[in-house]
Amino acid sequence: xxxxxxxxxxxxxxxxxxxxxxxxxxxxxxxxxxxxxxxxxxxxxxxxxxxxxxxxxxxxxxxxxxxxxxxxxxxxxxxxxxxxxxxxxxxxxxxxxxxxxxxxxxxxxxxxxxxxxxxxxxxxxxxxxxxxxxxxxxxxxxxxxxxxxxxxxxxxxxxxxxxxxxxxxxxxxxxxxxxxxxxxxxxxxxxxxxxxxxxxxxxxxxxxxxxxxxxxxxxxxxxxxxxxxxxxxxxxxxxxxxxxxxxxxxxxxxxxxxxxxxxxxxxxxxxxxxxxxxxxxxxxxxxxx
Numbered sequence: 001x002x003x004x005x006x007x008x009x010x011x012x013x014x015x016x017x018x019x020x021x022x023x024x025x026x027x028x029x030x031x032x033x034x035x036x037x038x039x040x041x042x043x044x045x046x047x048x049x050x051x052x053x054x055x056x057x058x059x060x061x062x063x064x065x066x067x068x069x070x071x072x073x074x075x076x077x078x079x080x081x082x083x084x085x086x087x088x089x090x091x092x093x094x095x096x097x098x099x100x101x102x103x104x105x106x107x108x109x110x111x112x113x114x115x116x117x118x119x120x121x122x123x124x125x126x127x128x129x130x131x132x133x134x135x136x137x138x139x140x141x142x143x144x145x146x147x148x149x150x151x152x153x154x155x156x157x158x159x160x161x162x163x164x165x166x167x168x169x170x171x172x173x174x175x176x177x178x179x180x181x182x183x184x185x186x187x188x189x190x191x192x193x194x195x196x197x198x199x200x201x202x203x204x205x206x207x208x209x210x211x212x213x214x215x216x217x218x219x220x221x222x223x224x225x226x227x228x229x230x231x232x233x234x235x236x237x238x239x240x241x242x243x244x245x246x247x248x249x250x251x252x253x254x255x256x257x258x259x260x261x262x263x264x265x266x267x268x269x270x271x272x273x274x275x276x277x278x279x280x281x282x283x284x285x286x287x288x289x
Contacts, residue, residue, distance in 0.1 A: 034101040037238065044230045067192045067220035071227060074188035075181050083177050090170070091177040098238055104249050109137060110273045113256035116144065117266040125261065139250050143257040153261055160254045167250065171243030175236040182232030189224020193217050252276040 052059065079088060112135070119128050129148055135141035143160060150156045196217025252273055259269045 032101045032103070033099055037098055040234070041231070044234075048226065048230065061216075062219050062222065064216060064219045064223075067189075067196070067223050070192035070195070070220055071185060071188050071223040074191070075185045075227060075232075078184045078188070079177065079181050082180050087173060088177065091174040094171070094174040094239055095178070095235055098235065098242065102242065102245060104137065104245075106249065106252060106277055109140065109249070109252065110256070110270060110277075112136060113140070113253070113260070113273065114266045114270050117256070117260040117264070117269050120260050121263060121266065137249075137253065140253045140257075143253050147257055147261055153258065156261060157254075157258055160257070164247065164250050164254060168243060168247055171239060171246075175239040175243070178232045178236040178239070182228040182236065185228040185232060186221070186224040189221040189227075192220025192223070196220065248276060 049059065052062070083091065116128050116131075119131070125147060128144065132141060132144045132148070135144060146156060146159060150159065196219075197214065200214055200217060255276075256269055256273050259272060
């Protein structure tokens, strides 16, 4: 029979218990769906289907498995050829991330940064360290943690600017992945059309079959154009818009944290950061007269 030291027996419950980091309750938020994105895709598809129906064409006419296989399979294959594995996986995750609506409130973020600046001005920069895990924005949390580790302002700005540039570069790469795929999709549709025409010309003696086959052959071109212009290219532009929005938010956080590190007065920090808020469009002077 095996015998165990008393110290190990007493420590067994602690060893068996999994180690988990405590997450502040305010950080656990369920992302909401981006209804504008879903509505845009739905409206574009519905408008296309309504247009086909108005032209007197049945939707069954466009159900062509061969055309779908050529366009969808060919586009996915092109993405595998043009994009490295890790970059492709990151791009797909970015597309899935578009389904979640952006929840960044810049006005509330400015108030939070100013409050951190007040606390740092009263008790020193390290006095905010216990409250850093409660920061509402992950980038703000990361920037404040860097402030605790990096005392040199120039080095802190260099690190934050490098991360800002890399985030923008990665977003552009993800958008480029979809943009390249959207550029090849119509061409692959034309390849499917040529294949369909070859099949039609083999039965040229039967004129009714030729007429129907020519119409069917062009379905793959429609598949390619629809995939590129209704999905791939719009999603690429949406990624760029989301990256630009995140860039401004990250730049706001960087300027606020650097000003806090310089012990700038909180009122001055607020005046600097208010410029990042979107101002209402100016009214037309002609409408007032």
